[in-house]
Amino acid sequence: MRCGSKIVSVSDGKDKVRALCGEPTSVSFQGVVRRAARYEYGYGYSRYEYYGPGVIDMPVEIWTYNFGSSKLLRKLRFVGDELDEIRTDGFGY
Numbered sequence: 001m002r003c004g005s006k007i008v009s010v011s012d013g014k015d016k017v018r019a020l021c022g023e024p025t026s027v028s029f030q031g032v033v034r035r036a037a038r039y040e041y042g043y044g045y046s047r048y049e050y051y052g053p054g055v056i057d058m059p060v061e062i063w064t065y066n067f068g069s070s071k072l073l074r075k076l077r078f079v080g081d082e083l084d085e086i087r088t089d090g091f092g093y
Contacts, residue, residue, distance in 0.1 A: 001074055001086050003065075008076075012083045017063070017076065024063035024076075032057040033079055066092040 001008045003021035018024075034055045058080040065074040073089035 001065075001076070008083065008086075010083050010086065013081050014078060014083075015081075017083060021065060025066040026064045028062045028064075030060040030062055030077075033060055034058075035079075064089075068092050 001021075006020040008017050008020055035058050061078045063076040063078065065076070067074070069092050071092055073092050075087045075089055076083055077085040077087070
């Protein structure tokens with residue numbers, strides 16, 4: 001998603017999105033998603049991932065950005081702190 005001359009991508013954190021695009025027009029809480037615990041360690045090409053037996057409840061938020069009546073609304077879905085999905089909706093207001 002483009003915010004002016006800056007680009008936001010899936011897997012970016014909330015802080016980065018807020019820094020590049022500003023505060024969202026609205027934020028809605030959508031519940032929680034259960035995910036397996038994930039641990040990463042190692043550097044470069046020797047990175048290992050371990051998916052533990054436990055689960056973690058991750059909050060789900062939808063951030064809506066309204067860039068004006070001539071552009072489509074953008075809805076960003078965050079799971080935990082990570083941007084999971086970017087969707088478009090009808091024209092802004």
